[in-house]
Amino acid sequence: MTQFDEVAVPDLENELFAPYWRGLKAGHIEVQCCTRCGTFQWPPLTICPVCHTATLDWVERQPMGKVFVWTTVHHPSAVGHPDVPYVVAVVELDDTPGVRVVGLLTGLSWHQVEAGMPVVATFPTAGQGQMNLILWTPREMAQEAGT
Amino acid sequence: MSFRALSESAYVVGVGNTPYRKRHAVPATALALEAVLSAINDAGLEPDDIDGIVAYPGHVGSDVLMANLGLSNVKWRITVDLGGAAAVSSLASAALAVLGGQCSNVLIYRALKGNSGLRKAQRPSWLPAQELRQQLEHPHGWNTPSQRFSVLCQHYSNLYGEPRDAMAEVALAARSHAQLNPDAQMHDRPLTRSDYDDARMIAGLYRLFDCCLETDGACALIVSNMDRKSDRSGRRSVEILDAAEGHGASPEDISNRDPFLSVGLEAAAHQVWNRSTLAPSDMDAAMIYDCFTFEVIHQLEAAGFCAEGNGPDFVMGGRIRLGGQLPVNTHGGLLSEGHMVGLNHVAEAVRQLRGEAGPRQVPDARHIAVTGWGQLGDGSLAVLGAK
Secondary structure, eight states: OOOTTSSSOOOOTTTTTHHHHHHHTOOOOEEEETTTTOESSSOOOOOOOTTOOOEEEEEEEOOOEEEEEEEEOOOOOOOOOOOOSEEEEEEEEETSSEEEEEEEEOOOOOOOTTOOOOOEEEOOOOOOEEEEOOOOEEEEHHHHTTT | OOOOOOOOOEEEEEEOOOOOOOOOSOOOHHHHHHHHHHHHHHHTTOOGGGOOOEEOTTSSSSHHHHHTTOOOOOOEEEEOGGGGGGGHHHHHHHHHHHHSSSSSSEEEEEEEEETTSSSSSOOOOOOSSHHHHIIIIGGOOOSSSSHHHHHHHHHHHHHHOOHHHHHHHHHHHHHHHHOOOOTTTTTTTOOOOHHHHSSSSSEEEEGGGGGGOEEEEEEEEEEESSSSHHHOOOOEEEEEEOOOOOOOOOOOOOOOOOSSOOHHHHHHHHHHTOOOOOOOOGGGGGEESSSSSHHHHHHHTTTSSTTOOOOHHHTTTTSSSSEEEEEBBTHHHHHHHHOOHHHHHHHHHHHHTTTOGGGOOOOOOEEEEEEEEETTEEEEEEEEOOO
């Protein structure tokens, strides 16, 4: 039994999102990149919204970023997330400016979260091992913990 | 050529509603019929005069209404699916239908048991891009409107400082207005600043009283090419002077939006104010879609009532209360009258412009702006005028 076992498992084979889930399972964050114009696209789309080419690659990005914005959930509502408060963070990736990835944020109290805080991702299992989530941790703390 | 403009103006000629309550014993269809019949009566029409309907997804179906009312003349029926922006956008669609000669009398309504029936988090969601929500957001514990929209409030706070006093003022002004409105769900339930401050936290900077109500009730209005009852009785008629909508960049996703606080209302307001002889400063009141307290501040900025970053100062000092420079949500809004997805905001504007708002009347109100905020940042703005 892990913390995220009861999280509802979406359709992991969904054509648009399956590469995202495969990436998390392998321990990294992948986002879309247009094979023609090189634009990074997130969340995933069917074609490139800039040049409209239908060929979008999935490319691995460094699991490092800075907190762009966040919310603290005090009133539980999401399946598999009964323990409040918890923090959901929108994190802008260091190596992909403009691309922001949603994950949980842990390792600090909710009122200590600040915009611009450097964070690093780990990928805990969820849904009884069927998938992995994104768990951001302040980089300072991750370093202290030797990870 | 028969597809041509047949009317010069569109009017809101009838408004009706049930009382807004936490629990109504009767089914939503009965609530809908009560509100619709009240609006038809208010317009001085018969049910069979209705020849157009603008419906809303997830509420009582328009075919159910047609069956119950025995409507035989409906020839134009659409659904406007823009969440809280739909009420004002429906007004625009209905106005175009009567201006274009497709219909003479268009019904718009909302009816739901939003509190005693399935609550928001349990009802099917009509938000766009459900796949995206279910794939990227729900697994990470991000799934309600308060959680989703609290990031806008948080980002604004990061830029300009936390607008706590202004958020409280929006909540308290709405509640004080609701004390003058017997139909309001929060009538006879005044709110103090310490009640506001002591309330439990919901999501991000939002405490309980920053969040709108969930309501049992119904609201209806009728848009027509002429106001027969006003013509007969001398009652002021209410003209739809303009209405427009706009959509946020990346309309299916907030998290990657840039600029982050950009919303469709900016584009809607740009259209309306650019083609109008009226300006925001000409408005005698404003009905602002108040799903959350900060969104009133956000929309006052986006609609051009004040500059970005000045919303918190703008709402202070009594300006948005009755008697102030720009009374906002004189019915109590979604925060204190009830959640009719913004149609109640249009209904209140009509009553104010007719001079029928009783103890909460804005003296000699001639022009009122109404906003809608829906989905992930769709926005709409209407200007109604009395004559």
